Amino acid sequence: MTTRFTFALALSYPLLAAGSALAAPVNYDEAIDGDLPFSGSPLPTLAFDLGINTVKGATGIEGIDLDFDSFAFTVPVGTQLVSLSLELTDSSRSTGNFNEAVWQFHKGSAIFRAGTDLGNVEAQSPGTSTFTALPVGADVYHLGANSFSASGSSFGDYTFTFELTQVPEPTSLALLGLGGLLIARRRRLA
Numbered sequence: 382m383t384t385r386f387t388f389a390l391a392l393s394y395p396l397l398a399a400g401s402a403l404a405a406p407v408n409y410d411e412a413i414d415g416d417l418p419f420s421g422s423p424l425p426t427l428a429f430d431l432g433i434n435t436v437k438g439a440t441g442i443e444g445i446d447l448d449f450d451s452f453a454f455t456v457p458v459g460t461q462l463v464s465l466s467l468e469l470t471d472s473s474r475s476t477g478n479f480n481e482a483v484w485q486f487h488k489g490s491a492i493f494r495a496g497t498d499l500g501n502v503e504a505q506s507p508g509t510s511t512f513t514a515l516p517v518g519a520d521v522y523h524l525g526a527n528s529f530s531a532s533g534s535s536f537g538d539y540t541f542t543f544e545l546t547q548v549p550e551p552t553s554l555a556l557l558g559l560g561g562l563l564i565a566r567r568r569r570l571a
Contacts, residue, residue, distance in 0.1 A: 405430045406545075407454070411438035417450035423491035424523050426453040431460055434543040439472055440482055440529055441536030448536070449526035451484070453491035456545060458519045464544035465512040469504040469537050477533020479506045484524040486512065493525050501527065506537045518548070 407427045411417060417425060417438055427436070438450050456462050465486075471479045483503040490496030499517070502524060504510040529537065 406432040407434040407436070409436045409452075411450070416448075417452050419447075419449035419451060419526055420493035421451065422493065424451050424453040424493055424525075426455060426491045426521065429454050429456060429460075429462075429543060429545055431545050431547060434545065436541040436543075437539065439536045439538050440526065441472065441475070441479055441534075442529075442531055443534045443536075449529075450539075451493055451523065451525045453521060453523035454543070455521050456517065456519050459548055459550075460545045461516040461518050461548050462522075462543060463516045463546050464542070465502065465515060466509060466542045467502050467504045467512075468509045468540045468542070469506045471506050472536035472538045475531075475533075475535035477531060477535035479535040479537040480530035480532075481505045482529040482537050482539060483527040485527045487523050487525060488517065488520055489522075491521050491523055493523070496521075496523070502541075504539075516546075 407429055409427055417436075427434070434454070436452060436454075440448055440450050442448070467484075469479075469482055481503060483501050485494065486499040486502050487494065487496040488499055499522075500512070500514055502510065502512050524541065531537075
């Protein structure tokens with residue numbers, strides 16, 4: 382019986398390890414990587430990977446100039462988005478008050494406000510919020526700037542944090558289940 386269990390475990394290991402390649406998460410920063418646009422067809426699309434991916438920038442108003450930021454991202458096959466949070470703070474360059482910012486979360490398109498609307502991601506400044514309608518699977522998504530509330534010339538510095546995890550393959554799950562059955566059977570026979 383021990384030989385069968387060892388054999389089943391040995392067979393499952395390569396399948397479990399196959400999906401654990403080194404990840405290259407995105408760390409996009411507007412100050413380094415360039416200003417994000419308000420809208421687009423398509424929007425700049427970031428290729429997210431396993432682990433923590435971040436997008437940092439600033440949104441707000443100076444005089445009559447508005448700075449809205451929107452972007453798209455992909456969740457690759459074999460992964461899922463399990464966590465999305467937004468942190469918002471008043472920018473040091475503000476002379477007024479920055480109160481809140483709202484983005485619309487869409488699935489299925491990198492085109493501004495196209496695809497399926499999944500809801501709003503919004504935060505008060507200063508503050509943090511978490512989008513709770515997760516996990517979501519492999520697809521293209523975008524966060525389209527919707528609105529912000531501010532008085533005078535003011536900006537909010539934002540950081541979106543996305544966590545992607547691997548989706549277990551059905552074969553791997555079946556082999557793990559087989560290993561559990563073998564352990565249970567061995568215990569009954571002992």
